[in-house]
Amino acid sequence: MQAISNQKSNSGNADPSRRQREGALQLETWLPYRLFLISTRVADVLGAFYGPKFGLSRSSWRVMAIVANRPGTSAKEICQAGGLDQFSVSRAIKQLVELGFAQRQAGRSDRRYAAIELSENGWDAFREISDLAQRLDGELIGSISKEDMDRLGDILAKLDNASAGILARGWHGLKEAEGGGKRLPDEPTGTP
Amino acid sequence: MQAISNQKSNSGNADPSRRQREGALQLETWLPYRLFLISTRVADVLGAFYGPKFGLSRSSWRVMAIVANRPGTSAKEICQAGGLDQFSVSRAIKQLVELGFAQRQAGRSDRRYAAIELSENGWDAFREISDLAQRLDGELIGSISKEDMDRLGDILAKLDNASAGILARGWHGLKEAEGGGKRLPDEPTGTP
């Protein structure tokens, strides 16, 4: 990977980009980006499996996994559990139903809520994808020690909390807060 | 419009989902998903800032950050650096140029390569977004100890490596390989 030497004669002058760069973001070391890269790669590989094979979209798979974990949930609960908006969830459920992987039943007490469940075919598909997902997980985890894995679990729990707080407050909440790496008091973040 | 599939479950049967669930994927504890959630939240918050304010798309921001880190790179190098395909990169550059945030110059030696650089406005925008990004980073990092952060760096490096390997081999490489991960019970067992 050779850089293209196309420098525009800034011999006498200081390179402006160098000056501009100082203190600015380094993408490769930016924590969220590092997390993003890893998870995207895995999601891509998994998606390359379930997409062509079952005709599932990404959100459909996500919803399927959520429903598999808690059968009979409503769409709204799926939204909260998966960080998805109600439209995606509604469409994902629609797709799952059309593909024969799930079915809705109106809630018994309150018929506004529709309880979603996987069908037989849905469970089959889920187990197959789930199997591959666990292999992926295993491969990742296999690259670090058990001790590291425990520690990682703790760390991720904290990061998860912090990110939820950030999301809840939005970017306005950060424009005012001073400091780059300063620690802020924890806020009880809404995840009831 | 669509006919809801007739109910054929949970009539007189034992709950099948309990049996189905065992050994299957738990989304909340699935490592890639945990990483995904954290990074998405942060990306959403940041995107909610630079999107409306500068009219940047997600890939445009990514490309901008990459270009800021290594001014004068070609589109191809951006692809590799950011895990993006050439089409997104091309369009992102186009958008950056149209917004006045970047400019291309044909390479001196090989004019197929176009060297991309940020403009003054581009640097201004980048610094502003970068600033917020660093606050986000700071807030995340602030939620864990410095020691944890060091450890996390190591772990992420390993996971990064492993995920790159997974991506390179694709899902076929995992169907056969017996990973260090979990095994799944293939046999449907009767309820105990």
Place this chain on the structure above:
DNA sequence: GCTTATTGCTTGCATAGTGCAATTGTATCT
């Protein structure tokens, strides 16, 4: 030289995904 790949990049178009307003159906409140 001339011709034929090859490479880096762009574009057009079809498809898939997303966001928002409006709508339906249900429950609750007065």
Place this chain on the structure above:
DNA sequence: AGATACAATTGCACTATGCAAGCAATAAGC
């Protein structure tokens, strides 16, 4: 009953993405 609130869906416009084809510049073969 009517008004109101809520879960969920849908229509429509918009954006993003994937892929085939294309263009321009270079490299390789003759």
